[in-house]
Every structure is written in structure tokens, then in C-alpha cells.
Amino acid sequence: MKKHTFVDLVTIRVRAGKGGDGMVHFHREKYRPRGGPDGGDGGHGGNVYLVVDPGLKTLLDFRYRRVFQAEDGRPGGPNRRHGRRGRDVEIRVPPGTLVYDHLTGEKLGELLHEGDRLLVARGGRGGRGNARFATPTRRTPRIAEPGEEGEERILRLELKLLADVALVGYPNAGKxxxxRALTGSRARVGAxxxxxxxxxxxxWKDSWQHRLxxxxxxxxxxxxxxxxxxxxTFLRHIERARLILLVVDLTRPDPVDDVLSLLGELEAYRPALLERERWIVLNKMDLVDPTHLKSLEAPMQSLAPRIFVVSAREHRGLELLKEALAEWLKENPLEDERNPAPPPMSLPPNH
Ligand SMILES: Nc1nc2c(ncn2[C@@H]2O[C@H](COP(=O)(O)OP(=O)(O)OP(=O)(O)O)[C@@H](O)[C@H]2O)c(=O)[nH]1
Ligand SMILES: [Mg+2]
Incomplete structure (x- = not known):
């Protein structure tokens, strides 16, 4: 496995473009020495946006680039010519990115799905040129506005992976x-x-191709x-999960105590996690004797509504788990575009 390729917390600096200055200028033409004011407005500075790129999985790129600046607006020109707007900058982030103002701590928004876009620094307004300041009593205004500064911010980006189900357990439990047994993942397993x-x-997909x-x-x-x-550090990635699977190694001296202390860790991190739906998956059944399992049944049942006994390595007991997942998914459909409702039945012709 490649190390250090996962980054889930960064700070970056974003600066929107400055507005272009308005111009002071007077119309000039042969034989008309006293032309009126015709200085144009400056263009607005470019904005900085964050946008979701579904192909990204980490905030790693921000290790290499931390400053983003949108283009300044151009100044106004003679003959009421408007300065060009500064180009916007779009910073691509992975789905599941939360955005905070680093200095105030204010949450600015979150980018969850493809197409989400968040304005994080607004470009400065362009200044008005002197043509806009002419009045019947002031025919030769020598004033124009300077362009406004663009907003500048330090952002803290925090990635929380968008997972529906979290596998939580002590090291080596078989998570x-x-x-790998349930999904197409080829992540590394080690003894x-x-x-x-x-x-x-x-x-994982159920037989209706609903994804978890x-x-x-x-x-x-x-x-x-x-x-x-x-x-x-990594528990933030389970915060969005709607179902927590506590994976426990049956060969450990006291699996019940393992579950209790896992629950303790979750509670210490965020008590609300204990209200989340949770099931217990007792793993490595192939290594223990069935009478041992009997004695665990009652205490485990007091800790979670559903208990599964499996061997992840030998793919035993997984069918029941998958059925339960499919059932649960049916009762708790995801409310997003990944699992669109089936299209309505088509109407008969001429209807
Ligand atoms: N006999 C047996 N061994 C298993 C089973 N599941 C996992 N193992 C073994 O247990 C060891 C740890 O498995 P992993 O899947 O890497 O465990 P993990 O919980 O992801 O461990 P960390 O990544 O270190 O936290 C490996 O040697 C696996 O082959 C099982 O059902 N039966
Ligand atoms: Mg592992």
C-alpha cells in the first residue's frame, strides 16, 4: 500500500480578484474640444469557488498547492469601455469536503455530490468610471472609483468520507x-x-444494484x-455512516469486553455515534469452538440488536449479513441520487 497518500485535513489560502479601477477620461474628437466624460467602469474581480470532483478521494493535492487566486478585473477604458471581468477560479475537492473559515471557525458549507459548488471568496466590484459621475451641474467630473479589493480567506478543509457503513474494530480483527469479502475492495490484509x-x-451492491x-x-x-x-484521527470518517459494524475477533480473550471498550471509544469521540444503528460481527468463527459462541450470545445481544457470526476469510456467514444489509437498505433508503427511485411506470400510448 502506498503510504501517506491520504490527506483529510488542510488549510489553504484563497484570494478573489480585485475589481478593476474606473477610468477618468474625456471624449476627444477633432473640432469638439470639450467632449464629455467617457471613462468606463472597471470589471469585477474573479470569484473563487470550490467544486466537487467525484474522481478525487483525498485532499492530497493541497499538500502541494495551498494558495489560489482569481484574476483581477481590468480597468475601464475610454469611450465608456467596460474593463474585462477577472476569470474565476474553481478549486476541485473530493466529495465529502467540509469548509470552514480558519480564522473565525465559521462553517461555510459542505460539498457532497457531483455538481456542488461553493463560493468561498467574492471578487471585488469594479470601480465606476467618470462617465457615471456626470450630472447637469457637474459636466466634467474628474473622479472615478477604484476597484474594490477581493475577499481573502484562509480555509480549513476537512474531508469526511461519504460512507454508509463503517467497519470499526481493533487492529487485526479482520475489518x-x-x-474485501463484501465489496470489490482489494485493500491489503496482514497477519x-x-x-x-x-x-x-x-x-457493495444488492441484487437491485443499490449501492452501499x-x-x-x-x-x-x-x-x-x-x-x-x-x-x-480517522473516526471522522465514520461520522457520516448510518450503520456501524463492530468487527470483533472471536479468538480474543474477552470479545464482550472488546465490544464494550469499542463503544467506549466511540462515545468518547462523539456520544451521538452510540445512537447510530449498530450491529456486531463476530469474526474468525473458523478458529473457535461453537460452545464458546453459545456463551457469548446473551451478553452480545444486550449490546446490539443484531449479531452475525462469520468467517470473513472463508466467506462463511456472509450470506446472512448481506441479506440483513439488503433488508436494512430497503427500510432505510439513501436519500440521494446514487439510488434514484425507479422511473414511474410508463403510461399506455395515447394517454
Ligand atoms: N482464520 C481467520 N483469519 C482471519 C479471518 N478474518 C481475517 N483473518 C486474518 O486476520 C488477520 C488480520 O486481518 P485484517 O483484515 O488485516 O484485519 P484488520 O482488522 O483490517 O487489521 P488492521 O488493518 O491492522 O486494523 C489476517 O491475517 C487475516 O487473514 C477469519 O475469518 N478467519
Ligand atoms: Mg485493515
Whole structure:
């Protein structure tokens, strides 16, 4: 796996264009020495926008480029000629980008889906030329406005991956193996903890081609909320998930305690996560004896409404999990364009 290719927090500087200055100018023509004022207006400065690029998955590009500036408007010209507008700048960001004003902390907006566009710095207005200042009593105005400065801001961009289902568990529990078993993901699996260094995404489709996006979040360890391991850095990527699958390794000494402390970590990060729908996936069933499972049943059932016993590696128990996912998806359809409602039945001809 390539390291350090996932960046989910950056600050950048954006500057809109300055407005062009208005011009002071008087009409000149042979035999008409006293032509009137004809200085034109300056053009507006270009705006800076953020736009979604669905092909992007991280904020990595901003490691290399942090300053974005739109073009200034041109000054007005003689003969009431309007200065050209400054060109806008569009900064491409991955879906799931939240935008804050870094200095005030104000949230400016979020860019979730293709086509989303957010104005983050408005260009300065162009100044009016002297032609606009002429009045019957003031025929030769020698004034024009300067163009306004463009807005300038420092933005904090925060990426929260848009996943519907989050796989959460301690290192080595088999999260990535499960992600691979359920989705087309080819993310790396290793027989040691902390194989996964960056969040992996995978897409699962039910038989109706409805999609669910899964994210496998790395780095959660006991005491993560106290900053151990990678801390809670990556938990932001589960904030948008509507379903949390707690993946637990059945060969661990006390799987029930593992679930309890995972819940503790989630609560420490954001108590609302405990209200999210959650299921428990007991993994590595192939390695334990069924009587062990019996004893876990009751305590697990008090911790989540649904429990699945699987072997992600041997693809056992996954059918039940997939059926449950399909069912859940039917009851909780995604409200966005990725799962459009079926088209209405076509009307008979001549109707
Ligand atoms: N026997 C058995 N081994 C499994 C099963 N699922 C995963 N493993 C093994 O457990 C080890 C860890 O699996 P991963 O999928 O990398 O675990 P992870 O939770 O993603 O681990 P990190 O990325 O380190 O957090 C690998 O050696 C897997 O082959 C299973 O169902 N049965
Ligand atoms: Mg992993």
C-alpha cells in the first residue's frame, strides 16, 4: 500500500480578484474640444469557488498547492469601455469536503455530490468610471472609483468520507478482510495489527444494484480517545455512516469486553455515534469452538440488536449479513441520487 497518500485535513489560502479601477477620461474628437466624460467602469474581480470532483478521494493535492487566486478585473477604458471581468477560479475537492473559515471557525458549507459548488471568496466590484459621475451641474467630473479589493480567506478543509457503513474494530480483527469479502475492495490484509494505515472504501451492491459504500477505518486501539495509537484521527470518517459494524475477533480473550471498550471509544469521540444503528460481527468463527459462541450470545445481544457470526476469510456467514444489509437498505433508503427511485411506470400510448 502506498503510504501517506491520504490527506483529510488542510488549510489553504484563497484570494478573489480585485475589481478593476474606473477610468477618468474625456471624449476627444477633432473640432469638439470639450467632449464629455467617457471613462468606463472597471470589471469585477474573479470569484473563487470550490467544486466537487467525484474522481478525487483525498485532499492530497493541497499538500502541494495551498494558495489560489482569481484574476483581477481590468480597468475601464475610454469611450465608456467596460474593463474585462477577472476569470474565476474553481478549486476541485473530493466529495465529502467540509469548509470552514480558519480564522473565525465559521462553517461555510459542505460539498457532497457531483455538481456542488461553493463560493468561498467574492471578487471585488469594479470601480465606476467618470462617465457615471456626470450630472447637469457637474459636466466634467474628474473622479472615478477604484476597484474594490477581493475577499481573502484562509480555509480549513476537512474531508469526511461519504460512507454508509463503517467497519470499526481493533487492529487485526479482520475489518479489511471483511471489506474485501463484501465489496470489490482489494485493500491489503496482514497477519499483524495496523496493516491498514488509511481508510479504505469499498462498494457493495444488492441484487437491485443499490449501492452501499463501506469504509474500513484504521487505527482504533484501546485508549485511542486518550491519544494512543493513531488516536481518533480517522473516526471522522465514520461520522457520516448510518450503520456501524463492530468487527470483533472471536479468538480474543474477552470479545464482550472488546465490544464494550469499542463503544467506549466511540462515545468518547462523539456520544451521538452510540445512537447510530449498530450491529456486531463476530469474526474468525473458523478458529473457535461453537460452545464458546453459545456463551457469548446473551451478553452480545444486550449490546446490539443484531449479531452475525462469520468467517470473513472463508466467506462463511456472509450470506446472512448481506441479506440483513439488503433488508436494512430497503427500510432505510439513501436519500440521494446514487439510488434514484425507479422511473414511474410508463403510461399506455395515447394517454
Ligand atoms: N482464520 C481467520 N483469519 C482471519 C479471518 N478474518 C481475517 N483473518 C486474518 O486476520 C488477520 C488480520 O486481518 P485484517 O483484515 O488485516 O484485519 P484488520 O482488522 O483490517 O487489521 P488492521 O488493518 O491492522 O486494523 C489476517 O491475517 C487475516 O487473514 C477469519 O475469518 N478467519
Ligand atoms: Mg485493515
Amino acid at each position: 479489511t478482510t471483511l471489506l 499483524y495489527p495496523f496493516t491498514t494505515k488509511i481508510p479504505n472504501l469499498g462498494v 459504500t463501506f469504509v474500513d477505518v484504521p487505527g482504533l486501539v484501546r485508549g485511542a480517545h486518550e491519544g494512543r495509537g493513531m488516536g481518533l
